[in-house]
Amino acid sequence: MSExxxxxxxxxxxxxxxxxxxxYQVLGICxxxxxxxxxxxxxxxxxxxxxxxAFSSLIISSLRKKIPSNxxxxxxxxxxxxxxxxxxxxxxxxxYDISKQLSIFVGLIITNCIVLxxxxxxxxANKPLASxxxxxxxxxxxxxxxxxxxxLRELLGSGKFLGFNIIPQFIFDAGYQNMGLMVLAPGAFxxxxxxxxxxxxxxxxxxxxxxx
Amino acid sequence: MGDxxxxxxxxxxIGNILLAYFLGMCSFIAVSKNVEIATGLGFAVIFxxxxxxxxxxxxxxxxxxxxxxxxxxxxxxxxxxxxxxxFIAVIAAIVQAVEMVIDKYSPLLYATLxxxxxxxxxNCAILGTSLFMVERxxxxxxxxxxxxxxxxxxxxxxxxxxxxxxxxxxxxxxKGLEGFGITMIIAGLMAMTFMMFSxxxx
Numbered sequence: 001m002s003e004x005x006x007x008x009x010x011x012x013x014x015x016x017x018x019x020x021x022x023x024y025q026v027l028g029i030c031x032x033x034x035x036x037x038x039x040x041x042x043x044x045x046x047x048x049x050x051x052x053x054a055f056s057s058l059i060i061s062s063l064r065k066k067i068p069s070n071x072x073x074x075x076x077x078x079x080x081x082x083x084x085x086x087x088x089x090x091x092x093x094x095x096y097d098i099s100k101q102l103s104i105f106v107g108l109i110i111t112n113c114i115v116l117x118x119x120x121x122x123x124x125a126n127k128p129l130a131s132x133x134x135x136x137x138x139x140x141x142x143x144x145x146x147x148x149x150x151x152l153r154e155l156l157g158s159g160k161f162l163g164f165n166i167i168p169q170f171i172f173d174a175g176y177q178n179m180g181l182m183v184l185a186p187g188a189f190x191x192x193x194x195x196x197x198x199x200x201x202x203x204x205x206x207x208x209x210x211x212x
Numbered sequence: 213m214g215d216x217x218x219x220x221x222x223x224x225x226i227g228n229i230l231l232a233y234f235l236g237m238c239s240f241i242a243v244s245k246n247v248e249i250a251t252g253l254g255f256a257v258i259f260x261x262x263x264x265x266x267x268x269x270x271x272x273x274x275x276x277x278x279x280x281x282x283x284x285x286x287x288x289x290x291x292x293x294x295x296x297x298x299f300i301a302v303i304a305a306i307v308q309a310v311e312m313v314i315d316k317y318s319p320l321l322y323a324t325l326x327x328x329x330x331x332x333x334x335n336c337a338i339l340g341t342s343l344f345m346v347e348r349x350x351x352x353x354x355x356x357x358x359x360x361x362x363x364x365x366x367x368x369x370x371x372x373x374x375x376x377x378x379x380x381x382x383x384x385x386x387k388g389l390e391g392f393g394i395t396m397i398i399a400g401l402m403a404m405t406f407m408m409f410s411x412x413x414x
Contacts, residue, residue: 029241030336033234074304077334081297089293104343107296111336113238184407185232189400193393200388 008133015137016144020199021114030112032146033188035105039162042150043143044098048091048106050139052083053115057135059083061123076119081110114142149191157182216357223361225409229337230369231402233344236337240370241395243328250374253328254367258360260310260332261341264303265359268342269352271298292346299342307333337366372402 015021035045059079060067067075088106091099099106109115118138123131154160156179159167167176181187229235236257243253274280276298278290311329314322332338341362345355376398385394 029237030234030340033237073333074301077300077304078297081300085293085296088296104340104347107343108235108336108340110296110300111334111339113334116334181404184403185234186400186403186407188234189396189403193389193396193400196393196396197386197389200393 008130011130011133012137012140015134015139016141020141020145021117021138029192030108032142032149033185033192035102036146036150036153036188037157037183038101039147039150039154041098041101042146044091044095045102045105046139046143046146048087049109049112049114049142050136052080052087052109053118053139054132054135056080056083056115057118057123057131058128060119061126061128061131064124072124073116076116077110080115080119084109114138145192145195148195149188152191153182153187157187216353219354220357220361220364223358224365224368225406228365228369228406229341229362230366231399231406233340235340236335236366239331239335240366240373240399241392243331244370244373244377244395247371247374247378250370251367253331254363254370256328256332257335257337257366258363260303260307260329260338261359261363261366262356263310263359264306264338265341265345265355265362266352267306268299268302269345269350269355271302272346273352295343295346299339303338303342304333337362369402369406373398376402 035041056076056079060076063075084107087109088099091102091106118131118135122134126134151161154162155166159165159172159178179187182191223229227233230237230240239253244250272280272292272295276291276295278292279287281287281289281291307329311322314329341359345358350358373395377395380394380398389397
């Protein structure tokens with residue numbers, strides 16, 4: 001029992017750090033860039049994606065022996081889109097403002113490569129529970145990148161953290177200005193690029209991933 | 213007519229689907245290593261977008277929109293929550309059909325585009341364009357123009373990116389920044405140049 005537990009923990013941490021889907025496998029960057037202007041939207045997006053990935057992996061893995069392999073993509077897409085519809089309806093019902101701000105990006109979880117990628121790469125070859133934890137791990141890894149990028153963009157771009165001003169007024173009086181660029185599209189590209197640089201240069205991680 | 217032209221220019225430059233809305237990033241990063249391949253994928257995306265956007269418009273306004281089924285006796289029915297699953301099914305089906313038609317009638321074109329067509333089905337630019345079309349309440353003609361414009365903008369971005377990346381092969385990039393990192397920074401610079409267009413009001 002304890003052996004299995006460590007096994008699951010290993011699966012989850014692998015998704016969060018060692019094989020982080022955004023930084024190493026270059027998956028799912030579309031939304032990682034688009035929703036990160038504010039912390040609140042990116043936290044909600046992270047939770048939504050983690051839920052969808054975890055449950056789609058669980059369902060696809062439990063059906064993996066039933067799905068004929070030549071039509072598996074369309075079956076996987078049907079399962080994923082049903083889960084996304086549920087998520088979208090829940091967001092509309094309970095977090096209407098945030099759902100409006102996320103606009104089409106909740107729907108785009110369907111084509112987010114992380115969900116389909118985990119289904120193809122892990123869920124089709126592993127047991128349901130392991131796939132569930134793999135989904136959670138990858139979802140959390142994605143959320144980690146999202147929240148980090150959002151934190152930097154919100155802090156540098158509008159001087160706020162979760163909507164509260166945290167840069168004291170005297171710094172503005174001394175001539176500090178918010179970087180308008182960070183709120184706009186290019187800021188997201190730069191921050192992701194620099195974060196990847198930072199991650200590759202950290203000690204203990206020698207190989208720069210499979211991406212060349 | 214003038215409105216349509218403005219919409220087209222808007223969706224190519226000012227609201228570039230890739231550099232302003234970040235849609236279709238995955239294939240943008242993965243396929244932008246070679247100019248010819250990027251051009252091939254670009255044309256495939258333009259084609260698929262120009263077809264899927266109006267087809268999804270017809271399906272949305274004919275079946276899914278609130279009150280669309282009034283003719284069948286369901287004036288209060290609102291099926292718009294089904295749009296995600298419908299759109300993705302339509303896109304996958306059209307991509308498959310296009311692939312078969314091209315394979316049958318133009319082997320030469322198939323040899324160029326064939327490999328990319330399955331990739332396109334899960335390109336978020338395609339689904340995103342259809343969802344934007346619903347959210348912005350475009351008319352039927354506008355949805356065709358918007359589809360073509362988004363595709364052209366996407367192609368413009370990926371071809372220029374491929375050309376720039378070809379040049380960076382000779383550049384001395386810091387070790388940790390090689391590959392993905394520098395690509396993102398180049399994309400950032402490209403997004404900045406495209407922001408210039410947003411000063412233009414048409």
